[in-house]
Amino acid sequence: MKKFMNSVDTVLTESLDGFAAAHADILVLGEEHKFIRRKMLKPGKVALISGGGSGHEPLHGGFVGRGMLDAACPGQVFTSPTPDQMLAAAQAVDTGAGCLFIVKNYEGDVMNFEMAAEMSDGVLQVVTNDDVAVENSSYTTGRRGVAGTLVVEKIVGAAAEHGVALPALKALGDRVNDATRSMGVALTSGTVPAAGKPTFDIGEGEMEFGVGIHGEPGRRRDRLKSADAIVEEICAAILGDLDDRAKGPALLFVNGFGGTPLMELYLMYNSARRIFEQHGVTVTRSLVGTYVTSLDMAGCSITLSLLDDELTEWWDAPVHTAALRWGV
Amino acid sequence: MKKFMNSVDTVLTESLDGFAAAHADILVLGEEHKFIRRKMLKPGKVALISGGGSGHEPLHGGFVGRGMLDAACPGQVFTSPTPDQMLAAAQAVDTGAGCLFIVKNYEGDVMNFEMAAEMSDGVLQVVTNDDVAVENSSYTTGRRGVAGTLVVEKIVGAAAEHGVALPALKALGDRVNDATRSMGVALTSGTVPAAGKPTFDIGEGEMEFGVGIHGEPGRRRDRLKSADAIVEEICAAILGDLDDRAKGPALLFVNGFGGTPLMELYLMYNSARRIFEQHGVTVTRSLVGTYVTSLDMAGCSITLSLLDDELTEWWDAPVHTAALRWGV
Structure with missing residues (x-):
């Protein structure tokens, strides 16, 4: 393996520290690297939260900011983030209009985001499954959520920025995924x-x-x-x-x-x-x-x-x- | 070799065609793929032209547009563009205020841009040589021009957009390269x-x-x-x-x-x-x-x-x- 790293255990946190330092005008890192959140929240706006295993950068942290995500929860490489990460992110960015979780369709992600949603009030979810390659896969019941997730996050992010309410954002996200x-x-x-x-x-x-x-x-x-x-x-x-x-x-x-x-x-x-x-x-x-x-x-x-x-x-x-x- | 390609002979032109189609709002391709130029020229502005061997993308074509380059001349992979490419580019984008060539310090590039400059009126050049690794190299007398070229193109591009005149742009480019x-x-x-x-x-x-x-x-x-x-x-x-x-x-x-x-x-x-x-x-x-x-x-x-x-x-x-x- 040839990678720029100091140790396997710190690759992710060192990278997140660098990411937050390089983009300090846009975003801040939550405690214990649990989430990346938009620096300037917009009160009254529905909060969009995504996340998933790391290793897909710039997805999702690179899409945190005005007009797109309010927070992203990075799991270990190719490993779902844990529900406490999504709960901490929701707590940090929900300004009272509720949260929409955007989740790629993998069993671990779906389970953990679902658990976090059940422990919160005012959360709806969009699950992306744009990959037509296979019907079921190693980590997936049903189709996988892949690059189309960016399109969902961009379009729903713009609508959220414009003040669209939570149920309509959920419907919009589902519609984009379906298209x-x-x-x-x-x-x-x-x-x-x-x-x-x-x-x-x-x-x-x-x-x-x-x-x-x-x-x-x-x-x-x-x-x-x-x-x-x-x-x-x-x-x-x-x-x-x-x-x-x-x-x-x-x-x-x-x-x-x-x-x-x-x-x-x-x-x-x-x-x-x-x-x-x-x-x-x-x-x-x-x-x-x-x-x-x-x-x-x-x-x-x-x-x-x-x-x-x-x-x-x-x-x-x-x-x-x-x-x-x-x-x- | 594992690459997405149809034939070795058409890799570059097919890629340039795709690039021009994807960014048709920003740029257009010159005839015979000689150059990429900014779509909307700004009359009275000094034209910035760069180029070099292909294979360094997004440098330089990816930096053509408002606030940066007016044209970029792509050579074959790792091969300098020919003087007729720079001449054709200059003819296409010079609106009367002259041209500044931004050239990475490689012998082929320096020679071919120099030849084009001698055949034109009102051309000055900035040669970048930001690489401290070695004093001379395979294709270079003196230091190589590498990633710092982006910084020169961005800063000089902004000044050109603002209406700064040719001699001052040349001095600015040299100053950025020196820093x-x-x-x-x-x-x-x-x-x-x-x-x-x-x-x-x-x-x-x-x-x-x-x-x-x-x-x-x-x-x-x-x-x-x-x-x-x-x-x-x-x-x-x-x-x-x-x-x-x-x-x-x-x-x-x-x-x-x-x-x-x-x-x-x-x-x-x-x-x-x-x-x-x-x-x-x-x-x-x-x-x-x-x-x-x-x-x-x-x-x-x-x-x-x-x-x-x-x-x-x-x-x-x-x-x-x-x-x-x-x-x-």
């Missing part, structure tokens, strides 16, 4: 610091098609194909799943898993855009970059989110976080 | 598509200390040390080179080379910030992310730029590019 589909492919495995070796073995000429963001298996192991062939199959899976809803304006989001350079991500975007547009989708918004990662895994995912005027307006609304910033 | 020092370390080698194999061999327990952004040798090959030990030595090299100027406000920029995740970059930032502040530097601005890369190389560099009120104001000024955006 969003993703699928990924890995060329290499990431390495969890505490494990000290790659999560899975993969041969020089191979790819894991439909991989999860913890390196969990996808649809199949296959020989590495051309970018166009990979994108063609991912887009077909997404379009097939959306069925006759796959038309009109959409956000195309090509996401790197950590070890894949921008040059390749833009090449994949170019291919995906052409294929989606050939099928009647109009790409009206784009995001290309390394946002929802699996440590140092090489690979990428493609996300398509169907848009309408309302969703486009929330997507475009100002956001000021460590990892996404515009309009401010 | 900026960088040094990097690699854990793995990147792979050039046309080569098909890693640029250099490196053992499991090794690092290349003082590596260049093309994978060229640094100060020495060493066994991989703790993050704190690596940062301590890099900071000592930077502080030693700045000598008694190393005090007061500064920008600390921790830059990923492509394959290193944010978790590790923030950990390195945490360590570097502590060390610089112990030595009398006050970190007043921060940038942490993957901005000046070497394809998929794992590693990072640390850049320190001394600031004053003027430089801080230009750093904070609005910028709207694909890779850096704030205030707009």
Whole structure:
């Protein structure tokens, strides 16, 4: 294992300390590193809280700030945060209008956020499950929540900033999740610091098609194909799943898993855009970059989110976080 | 070699097509992919043009837009762009106030930008050479220009946007370069598509200390040390080179080379910030992310730029590019 670290036990806390110091204008760290919260709270606004295992940076801490999340709870690497983290975060950021938890669909996350929700008043939840690769998976009953979670957090974050109330935010989050589909492919495995070796073995000429963001298996192991062939199959899976809803304006989001350079991500975007547009989708918004990662895994995912005027307006609304910033 | 690509010959052009399509609100591609230019030019403003070999993305194309570059000329991977690219770019973006070329100090780049400058009227140049690792290198007489180039482009870009004239911009660029020092370390080698194999061999327990952004040798090959030990030595090299100027406000920029995740970059930032502040530097601005890369190389560099009120104001000024955006 080759990583910049001092010891396995302190990787996460040292990284969080650096993150908080680098973005002290936007966010502060809760005690015992339990959560990252927005520095300036907005009274009367519904508080958005997300979180999950670490190792997917900038998700979720990088999305804390004006127009997006009020708090994020980082678990250990690829391990759900504990309910006391969500309770502490809710206590720190709820200004009286209630909390919405945004939870990726993994059994540990769902259980722990649910437990925290039951111990709190005025909490609703949105569970994301945008990954069309597999129906059930290593850590999941039902589909996995992956890069589409960013889209839910951005759009619901904008609406919350604008003063939309809790039940409507929950409905909006569910609607965005329902309009969003993703699928990924890995060329290499990431390495969890505490494990000290790659999560899975993969041969020089191979790819894991439909991989999860913890390196969990996808649809199949296959020989590495051309970018166009990979994108063609991912887009077909997404379009097939959306069925006759796959038309009109959409956000195309090509996401790197950590070890894949921008040059390749833009090449994949170019291919995906052409294929989606050939099928009647109009790409009206784009995001290309390394946002929802699996440590140092090489690979990428493609996300398509169907848009309408309302969703486009929330997507475009100002956001000021460590990892996404515009309009401010 | 495991990359998302269709053929070695089209990696760059397909990627540039995707880049231009994804950011069509900000930039347009010149004919024959010779340059990327800002979509909306500002008449009367000095045009800033940079460029260099591809493979360092988002540098330089990702910095084209309001408040930063007017054009960037992408060469083939790790290969200087040709003078006709710079000439075509200058013709496309010069609105009459002249051009400033910002050039990283590599022999090919310096020669080709110089040739283009001699064939044009009203062109001045800033050559960046912020890398303290080695005095001369594989492709360089004198020090290499590395991640500090971003700082020069941002600060000079803000001043140009504000209407500062060409000679003063040249002086400002030289002043920022003179106040900026960088040094990097690699854990793995990147792979050039046309080569098909890693640029250099490196053992499991090794690092290349003082590596260049093309994978060229640094100060020495060493066994991989703790993050704190690596940062301590890099900071000592930077502080030693700045000598008694190393005090007061500064920008600390921790830059990923492509394959290193944010978790590790923030950990390195945490360590570097502590060390610089112990030595009398006050970190007043921060940038942490993957901005000046070497394809998929794992590693990072640390850049320190001394600031004053003027430089801080230009750093904070609005910028709207694909890779850096704030205030707009």
